[in-house]
Amino acid sequence: MKIIDAHLHFCPGEPGYFEEIALAAGHENTESHLRKEYARLGIAGGVVMGNGVLSLKEHEKYPEYLRYCIGLDSFYLQESGGRVTAEAWDLVERHLQRETCAGIKLYPGYNPYYITDPMYGPCYELAAAYGKPVAVHMGETAGTGAVLKYSHPLTMDEAAAAHPRVQFVMCHFGNPWLQDAACVVRKNENVRADLSGLLEGRIVMEDFFREQGGYISYLDTWLRYMGDYGKLMFGTDWPLANLEDYIEFTKRIIPERWWEAVFSGNAAEVYGF
Numbered sequence: 001m002k003i004i005d006a007h008l009h010f011c012p013g014e015p016g017y018f019e020e021i022a023l024a025a026g027h028e029n030t031e032s033h034l035r036k037e038y039a040r041l042g043i044a045g046g047v048v049m050g051n052g053v054l055s056l057k058e059h060e061k062y063p064e065y066l067r068y069c070i071g072l073d074s075f076y077l078q079e080s081g082g083r084v085t086a087e088a089w090d091l092v093e094r095h096l097q098r099e100t101c102a103g104i105k106l107y108p109g110y111n112p113y114y115i116t117d118p119m120y121g122p123c124y125e126l127a128a129a130y131g132k133p134v135a136v137h138m139g140e141t142a143g144t145g146a147v148l149k150y151s152h153p154l155t156m157d158e159a160a161a162a163h164p165r166v167q168f169v170m171c172h173f174g175n176p177w178l179q180d181a182a183c184v185v186r187k188n189e190n191v192r193a194d195l196s197g198l199l200e201g202r203i204v205m206e207d208f209f210r211e212q213g214g215y216i217s218y219l220d221t222w223l224r225y226m227g228d229y230g231k232l233m234f235g236t237d238w239p240l241a242n243l244e245d246y247i248e249f250t251k252r253i254i255p256e257r258w259w260e261a262v263f264s265g266n267a268a269e270v271y272g273f
């Protein structure tokens with residue numbers, strides 16, 4: 001079975017946070033290790049969520065099996081005084097003109113702005129014009145500096161309704177607001193979701209499903225309520241979690257008849273593989 005990792009981060013060799021979480025997940029934060037693990041596990045490619053600078057040159061480093069979403073994250077907005085400039089939107093458009101650029105990534109929560117803020121208008125115009133998705137961090141954030149009200153899944157409902165020509169991707173299935181996430185995905189034809197960020201580090205599968213039985217039951221309930229597993233995409237949030245664990249976890253929470261769509265078909269359609 002072919003697999004596409006619809007959500008990863010790519011900072012090989014970067015010391016500190018990414019190196020530490022890679023080791024905790026049983027991996028090495030290097031491109032050669034990622035390539036080896038992808039080949040071993042049948043992962044044909046992945047989508048890098050490109051938080052960082054908007055420079056075109058900085059996004060030419062990805063190996064051939066990866067595409068990227070150009071990100072407008074908190075680091076950029078801090079440098080720009082909290083608004084997205086016309087020059088920045090020009091750069092975003094130049095990224096979208098690249099075949100390797102799969103879409104745009106927004107970071108509400110980390111940025112203290114709702115995705116319905118008027119400054120994001122050009123984002124949705126560009127996404128619609130180029131037929132590429134807008135992936136949005138939804139749900140819990142890492143660290144204490146973010147503000148969670150901006151990353152609640154219900155904020156995506158308003159944006160999706162206002163921009164029906166834009167394909168939205170709800171990253172992390174809005175975890176832990178699974179009830180609201182399921183409702184937003186179910187209601188809006190132009191919203192899909194990835195399942196990244198639900199695991200961290202290494203896990204012992206049987207122990208995890210026993211100890212976290214309440215969470216697993218809650219997740220299963222709202223996935224079933226959503227009614228269409230074909231709107232979901234496999235993602236790992238590499239290097240946060242162990243890749244092999246994540247494949248097994250996803251197989252356990254998704255009925256087998258939906259594996260092809262969830263593990264590759266949906267991501268191939270949304271991100272243009």
